[in-house]
Amino acid sequence: MPGLPRDYFVVLPDSVAGHAVAGHLPAPDATVAHPSGRPWVLARPLFRKVSHLRRGDDALVLIGPDRVPDAVLSGLLEGARDRVALERRLTRLPGLYHVVARLSGETWIRGTASGLRRIYHAPHTEAGTIASDRPAVLAHLTGAPLDDGALALRMLDFLPHPLSRRVLWRGVHETGAGYGLALPAAAPGTATAPGPREYRWWEPPPAELSLAEGARGVGDAVAASVRAHVGGLDRISCELSGGMDSTSLTFAARATGPQALSLLTVAARDRYSEDETWARRAVEEAANRSTPEAPAPDHHVIPADRAPYFYADLAAIAAELNDEPLPVAPGRARAHLLLSAAHATGSRYHLTGYGGDELFLGLPHAYQDLFHGNPFTAWNHLSGLRHQLGWPLLPTVKALLDRSAFPRWIAGAVTAELQPLSRTPLLSWGVRQSLRPWFTDHANALITEEFRAAAEHAEPIHPWRGRHVDIDAVRMGARHFQAMEDIGMTVGLPVAAPFYDDRVLEATLAVRLEERISPWRYKPLLAEAMRGVVPDALLARTTKDHMSSDEHQGLREHAPEIAELWTGSRLAEHGLVDARHLLRLAAEPFSPVLVEHSISSTVAGETWLRTAENAWPTSQLTPTTSEA
Structure with a gap:
């Protein structure tokens, strides 16, 4: 069923109307009932597992990568008289699960702190509040129309907190x-239950551990997350780009003892690229350490001339309905090729290094935090970074001393002016973005108003701007990874990014800032965390490849397909883009305008909108319920 979310669950109220809502969904693969027997949780998890246990009227449901044994569920639920007590016990598990619980008659639901698993809710005219992990499901059940303001926002390259929470319906x-x-x-x-309320269940830990202490925690968390995904499986695969993130997960996956481990590398067109060289070194090191219990991995290198450019096969994006338009969508064909190759090896689970950059590379904004408590160390580190990035001295000092509040920053975070990012000190609450020349006045007004309205009530994720930006970057990356998960569902292969595990995030944030990131050392925390698992020779890499040339070349190679998008553009029908301007740019792929302004988010918005308009099939089955 093209465009239908293949993986979702719904939480329904205990009422006749709630039961009726269930009849508007395809038959579920798993159903957990209220004590009344009416459906409570309906799930079509595809690759994820639904674990549930009931004790009297209380119940616990976990939806995640692995089935949780009843004995573990019982240990979590028994004696947990309230939500806080249950939350404390849930920290024993990897932070990868959606949690649905019923305690003392109240249902509560949450995803993950990393944003990898999210929760949505909507009012139903008859049933009251219903919740799901997929907004498109709620839109279908409630008849919610699209929201042009939220759609206009998604044409920006990224959305900072709290605007990232603006749902498309x-x-x-x-x-x-x-x-x-x-x-x-x-x-x-x-007959009517009170309305829903939000509560905070997660706080970032204090950054007080040394590098050595923190590295042990990060290493343990990564190992536990990898085991939760692939532990006990006989055939698994990993994307081995050659970078430190994918290399670390490759060796962590190897430690779980699969009978067959397939490693996949996409060769780069750039002759100066080092990724393939480092990937081959990793394979050689793994082969040298092979044993009967851990045989040498198979290495599959996809030749560069087989790797699609960005913007290839845009029509195929309709095969997945993401929760929102994602700027990574133009790279779908490349991701589909790699996952298809992994599936062809017989892999039962595929691991990627997504999230490693956001967690371990470190963002300059963090030095604002360090400056408050240790100004000399902060300036020493920042001076090293400033010389690497070419930041002028006076603007750097001015940015470091700036104390603008978060609402003020949000209010000015979009502008019609072009932003010279290459030499702009990045020490504020985020990065300012430019409105695109092909946006209509209507779109610009909607976007500007959304930022202004958000500024009226905006609160940062954390009072310290560096920590705020760190966490927001992780959550933004987790959203983008959803596109990879959905492609995996299309291919028939579950895909995971263990670095987005809450336990990994917590272990990383617990390390002192000046030791966690450094301008003179590449990802020091990850390197120390994986020492003893990854060979030292591979942890010595200090470079990272980029694929910007593939994106620019893709604009030329796939100009006809891009032009076709703007003929009958849905975004233009909504009054958000100037289709004629976009058609001219499609005919001029090396236009300076496209060098200065990325078009990927606009393309993603267009393709997503076409999929969302045709998301649901006309035939629906009424599910049955079973008590749990």
Whole structure:
């Protein structure tokens, strides 16, 4: 069914109307019932596993990469008299699960602090509040129309907190990462339950550990996350780009003892690229350490001339309905090729290094935090970074001393002016973005108003701007990874990014800032965390390849397909883009305008909108329920 979310669950109220809502969904693969017998949680998890246990009227449902044994569920639920007590016990598990619980008649739901797993809710005219991990499902069940303001926002390259929570359908709301959603039960003798409320369940840990102490925690968390995904599987695969992130996960996966480990590398067109060289070194090191229990991995190198450029096969994006338009969508064909090759090896699970950059590379904004407590160390580190990036002295000092509040920054975070990012000190609450020349006045007005309205009530993720930006970057990356997961569903192969595990995020943030990142050392925390697992020779890499040339070349190679998008453009029908301007740019792929302004998010918005308009099939089956 093209465009239908293949993987989702829905949480329904305990009422006749709630039961009726269930009939508007395809038959579920798993159903957990209310004590009344009516459906409570309906799930079509595809690759994920649904684990559930009931004790009297209380119940716990976990939806994640592996089935949780009943004994573990019982240990979590027994004696947990309230939500806080249960949350403390859940920290024993890898932070990869959606949690749905019922305690003392109240249902509460949450995703993950990293944003990898999210929760949405919407009011139904008859049933009251229903919740799901997929906003398109709620839009279908409630008849919610698209929201042009949220759609216009998605034509920017990225959305900072809290605008990233703006859902594409009116009346559908996202619960913030780190927050849960409580759904109180109706009072005795009443038919209507109180409205939902959000509660905060996660706080980042204090950054107080040394590099050595923190590295042990990160290493343990990465190993546990990898085991949760692929532990016990006989055939698995890893994307081995040659970078430190993918190399670390390759050796962590190897430690789980699969009978067959397939490593996949996409060769680069750039003759100066070092990724393939480092990937081959990693394979050689793994082969040298092979044993009967851990045989040498198979290495599959996809030749560069087989790798699609960006913007290839745009029509195929309709095979997946992401929760939102994602700027990584133009790279779908490349990701599909790699995952198809992994699936062809017989792999039962595929691991990627997504999230490693956001966690371990470190962003300059963090030095604002360090400057408050240790100005000399902060300036020493920042001076090294400034010389590497070419930041002028006076603007750097001015940015470091700036104390603008978060709402003020949000209000001015978009501008019609071109932003010279290459020499702009990045020490604020985020990065300012430019409106695109092909946006209409209507789109510009919508975007500007969205930022202005957000500024009126905006609160940062954390009072310290560096920590705020660090966490926001992880959550942004986790959103983008959803596109890879959905492609994997199309291919028939589950895909995971263990670095987005909450336990990995927490272990990383617990390390002192001046030791976690450094201008003179590449990803020091990850290198120390994986020492003893990854050979030292591979942890010595200090470079990272980029694929910007493939994107620019893709604009030329696939100009006809891009031009076809703007003929009958849905975004133009919504009054958000100037289709004639975009058609001219499609005919001039090396235009200076496209060098200065990325078009990838606009392309993603166009393709997503076409998929969303045709998302649901006409035939629907009424599910049955079973008590749990």
